[in-house]
Amino acid sequence: MHVFELTRALVDIESITNNEERVGLYLFDHLSKLAERYGGRVERMEVEPHRFNVFACWGDHPVVTLSTHMDTVPPFFPSREDGEFIWGRAACDTKGIIASMITAAEDLLAQGVRRFGVLFVVGEERNSAGARRASQEPRGSRFLINGEPTENRLALGSKGALRYEIVASGRMAHSAYPELGESAIEKLLDALSRIRRISLPVDEVLGPSTLNIGTIAGGRAPNVVADEARAEVMIRLVGDSQSTKEAILRAAGELARAVEVLEIPALRLGALDGFETTVVAYTTDIPAFGETWGRPFLIGPGTIHVAHTLEERVPKQQLIEAVELYKRMIVRLLAS
Numbered sequence: 001m002h003v004f005e006l007t008r009a010l011v012d013i014e015s016i017t018n019n020e021e022r023v024g025l026y027l028f029d030h031l032s033k034l035a036e037r038y039g040g041r042v043e044r045m046e047v048e049p050h051r052f053n054v055f056a057c058w059g060d061h062p063v064v065t066l067s068t069h070m071d072t073v074p075p076f077f078p079s080r081e082d083g084e085f086i087w088g089r090a091a092c093d094t095k096g097i098i099a100s101m102i103t104a105a106e107d108l109l110a111q112g113v114r115r116f117g118v119l120f121v122v123g124e125e126r127n128s129a130g131a132r133r134a135s136q137e138p139r140g141s142r143f144l145i146n147g148e149p150t151e152n153r154l155a156l157g158s159k160g161a162l163r164y165e166i167v168a169s170g171r172m173a174h175s176a177y178p179e180l181g182e183s184a185i186e187k188l189l190d191a192l193s194r195i196r197r198i199s200l201p202v203d204e205v206l207g208p209s210t211l212n213i214g215t216i217a218g219g220r221a222p223n224v225v226a227d228e229a230r231a232e233v234m235i236r237l238v239g240d241s242q243s244t245k246e247a248i249l250r251a252a253g254e255l256a257r258a259v260e261v262l263e264i265p266a267l268r269l270g271a272l273d274g275f276e277t278t279v280v281a282y283t284t285d286i287p288a289f290g291e292t293w294g295r296p297f298l299i300g301p302g303t304i305h306v307a308h309t310l311e312e313r314v315p316k317q318q319l320i321e322a323v324e325l326y327k328r329m330i331v332r333l334l335a336s
Helices: 003-011 021-038 091-110 129-135 184-196 242-252 316-335
Strands: 041-048 051-058 064-069 085-087 116-121 143-146 154-158 160-169 210-218 228-237 257-264 277-280 295-298 313-315
Touching: 003 021, 003 085, 003 091, 003 316, 021 041, 021 051, 021 091, 021 116, 041 129, 051 091, 051 129, 064 091, 064 316, 085 091, 085 316, 091 116, 091 313, 091 316, 116 129, 143 316, 154 295, 160 184, 160 242, 184 210, 184 228, 184 242, 228 242, 228 257, 242 257, 313 316
Parallel strands: 064 116, 064 143, 143 295, 154 277
Antiparallel strands: 041 051, 051 116, 085 313, 160 228, 160 257, 210 228
C-alpha cells in the first residue's frame, strides 16, 4: 500500500481520544501481515477496556523504535486529496506520520534490516495514557523516534506545559444592590490581569515562555452578583518551572486560588548531523515515556500550524521525504 493510500485509509477511521479501538485493530492487522512476511511479532498493549497500544518488532528486541499516537482531536472529517496535499482530520497529526513510519519499516524489512520496532499509542491528545502505559513495559529500545509535525526537521527541543485553574469565590446578591454581594467574576478578572503581566522566562534555544488564558466561566445570571468564577491558564515552559509557579501564586494572591492541574517539563532532544533542525512550542508523548524507550528524537511531516484545525492537511512530498528520513535515522542509529 502506497504511503498516500495508507494515510487516507487511516484518516478515514475516526479515532478521537477514547475511541481508538477501530484504528488500533486496523494497525494490528496491517502490522501482523508484515510480521508474518518478515518474521516479526505484533502485540496489543492493553491500556484500558477497548483501548490499547500496538507494538511490532523485528528481531529479538528493538534497538530503535518509531512511535507516534493514534488518537485525534475532534471533530472528525474524512480524507480528500489534490495534487499537493492529503486533507482530513489527523492528516498531519498524526495519521500521515504513522503511514510514513510503516512504509519506512516495510522498505527496510525488504532490504533485510532488522532490530527495530514501531509503537503506536493511545491518548496523546488528552493525557498520554498510552505512552505512560508503555513506559511500564519497556522492550529494550535504546532510541525512540517520536513522530509529530515538524516539517521533517529534527526538533532540538520542545516546550513544556504548566496548566492552572484559577478559582475565585464571592457572595451572591441582587444585581440592583451590588454592595450587598461580592463578585467572584470581578475578583477573577483582577487576578487574571495580574497574571497576564507576569514576566516569563526566555531560553536561548527554546525561546520565550508564553501564557494563554484558555477558558473563563462563572456566574449564575445577569441579574445576580456572581458567587463563583474560574479560568484555565496554560503556560508553555522553556526551563525550570519554580519561578513561574511562584509568580502565578503571587499574582492570584488574595483574589483567587491557583490550582495546579498539569506539568510537563521542557525538553532538550537528540540531534543528528545532516538533518535540518527546529524547535517546537508544543508538548508530546516523550516526557511520559521517560527514558524507558531510549534516547528521544522528534521529527515528522506536516506543520503543527494546521493541526487541530478544519484545514488540516499534509504535503504529499513531505510524506515521501519522511519515509526516507525515518529509514536514514534507523540505519544510522543501528550502526551507532
